[in-house]
Amino acid sequence: MTDIRDLTRPELETELAVLGEPGFRAGQIFAWLYAKGAQSFDDFTDLPKTLRRELAGRFLLRPLEIDGFLRGEDGTEKYVFRLSDGTGVETVLVPAGARRTLCLSTQAGCKFACAFCASGRHGFKRDLAPSEIVGQVLDLRSALDAALTNIVFMGMGEPLDNFDNVVRAVKILNDPKGLGVAARRMTVSTSGVVPGIVRFREVGLQVNLSLSVHAADDRLRSRLMPINRKYPLADVMSACEDYLAEGGRKITFEYVLLDGVNDRPADADGLARLARRLRAKVNLIPYSPVEGFSFRTPPPERIQAFVRRLEEKGAAVTLRQSKGKDIRAACGQLTLAGLPERAASS
Numbered sequence: 001m002t003d004i005r006d007l008t009r010p011e012l013e014t015e016l017a018v019l020g021e022p023g024f025r026a027g028q029i030f031a032w033l034y035a036k037g038a039q040s041f042d043d044f045t046d047l048p049k050t051l052r053r054e055l056a057g058r059f060l061l062r063p064l065e066i067d068g069f070l071r072g073e074d075g076t077e078k079y080v081f082r083l084s085d086g087t088g089v090e091t092v093l094v095p096a097g098a099r100r101t102l103c104l105s106t107q108a109g110c111k112f113a114c115a116f117c118a119s120g121r122h123g124f125k126r127d128l129a130p131s132e133i134v135g136q137v138l139d140l141r142s143a144l145d146a147a148l149t150n151i152v153f154m155g156m157g158e159p160l161d162n163f164d165n166v167v168r169a170v171k172i173l174n175d176p177k178g179l180g181v182a183a184r185r186m187t188v189s190t191s192g193v194v195p196g197i198v199r200f201r202e203v204g205l206q207v208n209l210s211l212s213v214h215a216a217d218d219r220l221r222s223r224l225m226p227i228n229r230k231y232p233l234a235d236v237m238s239a240c241e242d243y244l245a246e247g248g249r250k251i252t253f254e255y256v257l258l259d260g261v262n263d264r265p266a267d268a269d270g271l272a273r274l275a276r277r278l279r280a281k282v283n284l285i286p287y288s289p290v291e292g293f294s295f296r297t298p299p300p301e302r303i304q305a306f307v308r309r310l311e312e313k314g315a316a317v318t319l320r321q322s323k324g325k326d327i328r329a330a331c332g333q334l335t336l337a338g339l340p341e342r343a344a345s346s
Contacts, residue, residue, distance in 0.1 A: 004059035005033055005131035005138075008171045009178070019054055029055075030177040037138060039063055064135040076324030079140065080336065083108070083132055087125055089156050090334045091136045093144070094323050101150040104136050105334070106166050107157025112191055114214070115224045116256060118290045118328075118335035119156045127162040133169035137179060151181055154189040154210070156334050160196025167203055174205075183207045189254065194231040197239040201246045210252045211240065211280070215262050216270025224262070233274070240278050251280045256331065257303060258287050259296040268306050272313030282310060282317040288330035 007015065012026040028046060032038040041056040067088065068080030077093040089105040110117070111124035137151065151173065153159040159166045166188065173181045187208040190196060200209065215221035221228040240251055253275055257263050275282050284307060287297045298306075303319065310317045322330035 001058065001060050003129060003131035004029070004055065004061055005134055005172070006129050006165075006168065008168055009175055011168075015058075019051070021051060025051070027177045030175065033061075034138070034172070034175075034178045037141070062131070064132065064139050066139060070327040070329070072324045072327040072329060074323050074326075076327065076329050078324060078327050078329040079136075081132075081136060081139070083128075088336050089128065089132075089136075090329075090336060091140065091155060092324060092329045092334070093140065096323075099149050100144070100147070101152055102137060102140065102148050103152050103155045104133055105155035105157055106133055106153055106159045106162045106169075110157050111161070112158050112225070112227050114191065114212075114226075114332075116214075116258060116287060116290070116293060116295050117332040118293075119332070121292075121335060127165055128157070130165050130168040130172060133165065134172050134179070137173065148181075150185045150187070152187045152189065152210075154187070154331075158191055158193060159188050160190040160193040160200065163196050163199055167200075167205070170205055170207055174207075184249070187252070191225055191227050192231050192233075192236040193227070194235050194239045197236070197243055201239075201243040201248055204247075206249060208249055208252065209240075209243065210254055210283075211236070212254045213271065213274065214254070214256050216267055216274055220262060220267075224258075237274065237277060244278065251278050253280045253282045254285060254331075255282055256285045256287050257298050257306060259298040259302070261295065263298045263302055263306050265305075265309055268309035269313055272310050272315040275310075275315040276313075280316075282315050284310075284317060284319045285322055285331050286319075288322045288325045288333050290328075290333055290335075 009026050009030055013023045016025050032044045041052045041061060044052055062084055065082040066079055067082035070078045075095045079091045080088050082088055087108045089108050091105060092103040094101045107127050108125035109123055110120035113120040172178045174183050183206040187210050189210040191212045214224050218228060218232050286303055287295055307317055307319055324330050
């Protein structure tokens with residue numbers, strides 16, 4: 001059976017029409033699921049008992065299970081969620097002053113195997129359903145001591161490879177009868193899945209789009225990111241230009257700095273050219289070490305030189321300080337490692 005939280009409100013209205021129920025019932029059900037956090041159909045007390053029985057017979061309502069938790073020295077929190085089939089995924093809460101960002105996973109494992117990222121080292125297990133993506137927010141919301149301000153789809157997996165489920169999750173999160181998260185406070189990241197970027201433009205969601213670049217030429221990018229062999233930079237840039245032309249919001253580039261690999265002046269020059277072409281902001285992220293990987297973080301003086309070079313070449317740049325490295329919660333470190341034994345067993 002389908003989990004009822006896999007459905008957007010219009011989809012739920014369609015299902016209810018089959019049962020002869022009026023459309024406003026979908027709003028009532030959404031309020032129970034998302035505003036009140038109901039855990040059982042029996043909780044829907046303003047619905048007729050007959051309808052509650054019908055819903056229980058047609059749909060699942062299955063909350064996720066928190067199966068591990070770590071808190072870093074900087075306040076970053078990492079959670080392991082156990083899914084119904086025993087698969088595990090990780091979710092990260094990143095505090096920064098008044099800003100509290102939740103980093104969601106969209107797949108268990110990852111099939112894209114970026115050379116510096118731990119999430120793909122054990123391969124790909126499966127896509128997450130919308131209920132499992134939104135469920136990460138629902139299950140943590142009541143446990144947090146302050147409201148979430150931002151949601152980023154930057155955890156385990158490639159969001160645009162799980163396109164339909166991610167779009168449904170975004171719509172549920174954005175729905176005023178759902179969780180009411182403003183579209184501009186959500187960011188979907190991609191490594192450059194061109195068909196996903198094209199479809200994302202057609203959906204017309206006003207969420208932010210973030211592109212993982214990590215190298216400004218095809219030779220190096222293909223070495224670091226195998227997806228570039230299928231979707232080279234020229235194709236990715238063209239898709240992003242079309243996305244912007246159709247009214248898409250400003251794109252952000254993510255660029256992990258690797259010592260002696262992609263941190264040369266020539267790399268900065270190439271990155272600046274790409275950023276100027278799309279009028280993109282560049283987020284520079286010093287590499288966070290992963291056990292068993294040979295990459296290193298550049299020394300501070302080289303990082304600062306890279307920032308200055310980008311600025312001199314006309315690129316808007318932010319140096320992002322990775323958080324949660326001590327609990328393996330920083331960019332590229334999510335892999336179900338360093339957690340309690342049962343959480344790491346999947």
